[in-house]
Amino acid sequence: MTLGAIKKEHLGQLVAAVGAHGGFYGPVLRDNDVCLDQVQPSDTLVLDYANFTLPPKGLFFPRSEVIATHGADGMVETPLPTGKAVLFGVRPCDAMSLTYLDKVFMEAQFADPYYRARRERTLTIALACRDPAATCFCTSVAGSPSGQGGADILAVDIGDALVLESATPAGEAFLAEYRKLLGRPSDNQVKARDAQVAQAVRKVSSIGSDGVTARLQASSESAAWEELAERCLGCGVCTFLCPTCHCFGLYDEEVGPQGRRVRAQDACVFPAFTLEASGHNPRTRQGLRMRHRVMHKFCYTAQSFGDIFCVGCGRCIVNCPANMDIRETLTEVPP
């Protein structure tokens, strides 16, 4: 574990220094919204956001990507991304989500070369939360507003400066490489960081989701699913915005005389997700689709990967046009 510190006004220098060797992705303003994007020389990093609307998964597992083209010369696979990148400013919940995606795309039976190449070239610096949102519930799902899971470095905002702590050897190497810009924190800065960490965690409310896996499992035949799903509109907001939802489809498309193979995220809340070639659809009702989404995150992944695939970011709560609230679903669905 190595420590570092940087004054906020010097962050631009860090961006420039890192940017000289590869991409620097961080929180910047785009169209009046704080988003995660490649930082341009004209950008200033924004540090006071609750979280981004879109999760960071898109940087590793994009909404869609062309993985091969085919034409007269046969099939040409898209080359893997190269070069180094630094991802700065993801919230700890989102950093944690990357460890879950790793289990699916890197550690399971089949590794995904595109996902892996992007993950391996990226150093992740998570930014601890000062003011968790009212919809945050990371502490109920194995996280914390200053959790280090999934991050190489955790940065904590202490007002005029950030205090950094490495969480992996790669993080340690980064702190050493940029030691000139990332000096060692003073004792007071370390104290300020500890106080910051302690106050933030108190702001995250618990949702009482203990034993949720067993409880949900017992609820699979409950009529409550249909009642709950009655107001669900069946849009893809909760899945596409969820940092851990990872389903995708492969599609061959014609583009003039050429073809391309596209991998695109899919969403289990859509009826077409389970539509079979025969025309039969085993999930006929929205209740069955919603049940699947919740069960997948809170039961099936717990069984197959040992983790609940929800990091408590609250995106599905904030953005659902019908105000479905996963916190209620978890605590209220009766067996």
Next chain:
Amino acid sequence: MHDAQTKLRETAKDLLVSAKVDLVLGFQNGSLPLRTRPCFARNAADAGRLVWNRLCTNNLAVYLPRLFEKPANVRGPWTPPKVAVVAKGCDARSIMGLVKEHQVIRENVVIIAMPCQGMISLRKAEAAGASARTSKLDGDDLVAQACLECIQPSVPGANIIIDGPSRSAASDRFQRVKDFEALTAAERWQQFVAQVSKCIRCYACRQACPNCYCKTCFIDQTKPSWAGVGDDPTDLLLFHIGRVFHQAGRCVECDACVRACPVGIDLRLFTQKLVKDVEELFGYVPGTSLEEAPPLSTYRPDDSECFITDP
């Protein structure tokens, strides 16, 4: 406002207890500040949860087509439900349109007309900050653009009227469209492309829209497939052009798509442009009456063709 809520609860309770309807579609408090959520009230206790305030934004007509569709698991005869809907002007205009398109059985719907002062825009409220949220909830400061531009806050086709203060109709709602029209074709295209390139294809705009009841949306069809699945600009544009044009003569400007879009795309500008065109070319305003035939399902020899010949 509070009186209206009390009366609404009584009305809903009466309708349910006397079995005049099976279901009252309304609003209840949500789980977040400034949010209500749709409420499917089936008994007196449910009716007691109904609320009426300036946060009742969702267009509840979106739920009607599926309620009038025979469920897949029912075999043999089936009786469609009787449904009361807590309706603002825009919701009722949607219902009128759905009746005309044979998605809703008029006799089975009881329209409870609510007094509407304009609904709060969550985006405006968030931008204004926490203090304004409480202090400005009464005036027009935080009211959604769609409500400021509403031509018919009163409810067409009302079966039951709940009185209360309501806003008056806007006189000119097309200023933004006029500004848009004043741009060159290249500039308009650029603005359209800039907006829709933010799209993540979650289809919340479509799902929140009462008019988008197609069993399979053209964008989801696979035989043939009309567009690719990815974020290739051609495919994004195709979805949006398809969606917007399918709203010609049908969009009631309720803003449901705009509210649902998680990435804040200015969908209203484009649908409103078509609303304006249809109004000017065919003299038709969707949802205002049950009798007038929609322009796209009728033909008159003197119908305008300028949108084909002179785009």
